[in-house]
Amino acid sequence: MVDHVTRVTVDAAAPRAGALADALAARGFSVRRERARIVAESVTVEAGDAKRQLLALGFRDREFQVFLEYVRQWGVL
Amino acid sequence: MPAAPPSTLPWHRREDTWAIFIALGLVLAVTSAFFLGATRLVSTAALSFPAWSDAGKVLATLQANPAAPLVLFGVFLALFGAASAVIGWDVAKYAAGFGVLFVFSIAVAILGSNEVLKAWQLEPPLLALVVGMVLGNAVALPRWFQSALRTEFYVKVGIVLMGATLPFTIILQAGPLAILQATIVAVTTFVAIYLAATRLFGLDPRFGATLGAGGSICGVSAAIAIGGACRAEKSHVSVAISMVILWAVAMIFLLPVGARHLGLAPGQAGAWIGTSEFADAAGFAAAATLGDERAIKTFTLMKVVGRDMFVGVWALVVAFLSVTRWERKGAAEAERVRPAEVWQRFPKFILGFLVASLVVTVVLASVDAKIGTQFSKEAIGPLKNLRGWAFTWTFLSIGFTTRFRELTRFGWRPFAAFALGVLVNVPLGYWLSSSVFASYWDAVK
Numbered sequence: 001m002v003d004h005v006t007r008v009t010v011d012a013a014a015p016r017a018g019a020l021a022d023a024l025a026a027r028g029f030s031v032r033r034e035r036a037r038i039v040a041e042s043v044t045v046e047a048g049d050a051k052r053q054l055l056a057l058g059f060r061d062r063e064f065q066v067f068l069e070y071v072r073q074w075g076v077l
Numbered sequence: 078m079p080a081a082p083p084s085t086l087p088w089h090r091r092e093d094t095w096a097i098f099i100a101l102g103l104v105l106a107v108t109s110a111f112f113l114g115a116t117r118l119v120s121t122a123a124l125s126f127p128a129w130s131d132a133g134k135v136l137a138t139l140q141a142n143p144a145a146p147l148v149l150f151g152v153f154l155a156l157f158g159a160a161s162a163v164i165g166w167d168v169a170k171y172a173a174g175f176g177v178l179f180v181f182s183i184a185v186a187i188l189g190s191n192e193v194l195k196a197w198q199l200e201p202p203l204l205a206l207v208v209g210m211v212l213g214n215a216v217a218l219p220r221w222f223q224s225a226l227r228t229e230f231y232v233k234v235g236i237v238l239m240g241a242t243l244p245f246t247i248i249l250q251a252g253p254l255a256i257l258q259a260t261i262v263a264v265t266t267f268v269a270i271y272l273a274a275t276r277l278f279g280l281d282p283r284f285g286a287t288l289g290a291g292g293s294i295c296g297v298s299a300a301i302a303i304g305g306a307c308r309a310e311k312s313h314v315s316v317a318i319s320m321v322i323l324w325a326v327a328m329i330f331l332l333p334v335g336a337r338h339l340g341l342a343p344g345q346a347g348a349w350i351g352t353s354e355f356a357d358a359a360g361f362a363a364a365a366t367l368g369d370e371r372a373i374k375t376f377t378l379m380k381v382v383g384r385d386m387f388v389g390v391w392a393l394v395v396a397f398l399s400v401t402r403w404e405r406k407g408a409a410e411a412e413r414v415r416p417a418e419v420w421q422r423f424p425k426f427i428l429g430f431l432v433a434s435l436v437v438t439v440v441l442a443s444v445d446a447k448i449g450t451q452f453s454k455e456a457i458g459p460l461k462n463l464r465g466w467a468f469t470w471t472f473l474s475i476g477f478t479t480r481f482r483e484l485t486r487f488g489w490r491p492f493a494a495f496a497l498g499v500l501v502n503v504p505l506g507y508w509l510s511s512s513v514f515a516s517y518w519d520a521v522k
Binding site: 001002003004005007041046047048051060061062064065066067068069070071072074076 | 081082083084085223226228229297301302304305306308310311314315318319322400404406410411412413414415418421478
């Protein structure tokens with residue numbers, strides 16, 4: 001009924017920003033760099049899974065932000 | 078191919094942007110036509126059918142204005158076609174599908190104006206739903222026709238046009254009350270569903286919050302926004318949506334019957350529907366079924382101003398709860414939640430609704446009483462008719478796209494939790510609308 005995009009943003013100046021970007025890219029996220037942040041997006045990885053994987057790799061909650069957006073598929077009221 | 082979330086699209090390819098452009102464009106065009114003395118052009122497009130028992134009356138309406146159906150079709154096909162092209166829908170398929178949808182809408186508008194069907198409460202909104210549901214569940218609809226069934230798009234156009242028929246002064250006067258009543262009911266219902274889901278039925282807190290949002294804030298839109306904010310699983314959001322649709326469709330039929338049976342005044346009935354219906358489109362169908370403009374106005378105040386506007390605030394609160402309480406972390410160590418969440422989850426078409434209301438109110442305030450009366454008749458009247466067509470396409474689309482077989486994939490626990498919320502929401506909404514705040518709703522004209 002819904003599609004989604006999971007977006008993980010990282011402060012580009014953060015000490016482990018590069019490592020985070022690499023980790024996300026390895027998990028299928030498309031990664032791009034904007035002015036002051038790195039943005040990684042995936043329409044297949046669920047937000048909860050992405051966060052669990054990053055924490056399991058030793059990253060901390062405050063090093064990244066996860067934004068999950070759902071969208072109706074066709075025909076949903 | 079998965080649908081693209083709005084935030085991944087540029088502003089000019091978003092459905093909300095085009096709903097605002099189209100509806101505000103119509104408001105400005107009709108207003109300009111009035112002041113340029115071209116109201117005949119407007120009345121040609123704003124087709125409506127009178128109540129009839131003799132088919133000759135319908136024929137006379139069409140003979141008096143034979144170009145009206147074609148002009149109405151042409152205007153909306155051009156507008157929706159342009160939107161389709163920019164948004165990225167297949168324009169040819171959309172145009173073919175819209176042509177068929179338009180023919181259905183003419184048939185529904187004519188039949189729904191029949192005195193006998195009106196006496197059976199089968200006015201255009203319910204008739205459109207019934208026709209759509211029967212055909213949609215019995216016949217495999219061709220894909221090109223399906224591409225024109227854009228419930229959300231049509232209802233957004235209708236809601237922005239609704240703004241032009243609802244003076245901004247009423248929004249300012251009754252808005253705070255609508256917000257108060259909506260907040261009382263939404264908080265109570267959300268807590269009831271959340272506690273039932275998590276404490277009674279042992280569901281995940283994120284699932285409980287998504288169900289609670291769907292049953293209390295603004296239906297599917299809220300389930301999607303809150304499900305995203307708290308990172309609920311996709312399957313949980315789908316179950317919450319199924320719950321909302323099942324109950325919303327049931328309430329389209331039950332709430333107007335209840336309002337009539339209980340003898341509610343139109344303003345109170347609209348407020349009750351605005352408080353207790355679960356989705357915008359379904360609520361408009363229920364309110365329009367009452368056949369009184371006051372019910373539509375109080376419904377809009379409750380639903381759009383009282384409930385829809387605050388989904389972003391709910392999202393921020395739930396997002397904070399999600400990364401702290403539900404992940405068992407203190408605020409200092411938890412993931413940061415950005416206040417921008419409020420704007421990101423805000424339904425942008427509401428801005429169009431408010432601007433449309435403001436434009437018409439400023440126009441009415443800047444002319445003398447005689448011209449104001451004329452403007453209401455020759456400009457706002459046709460805008461109401463155009464709004465009616467947008468809603469008819471909405472109701473037909475709801476009917477054609479509601480597949481009951483697809484809505485039965487859920488467990489008994491989310492159903493029970495949501496049903497408990499309905500048992501709280503509906504009587505509480507009735508009591509507040511018909512007793513506590515009745516005089517305020519009666520005052521909305």
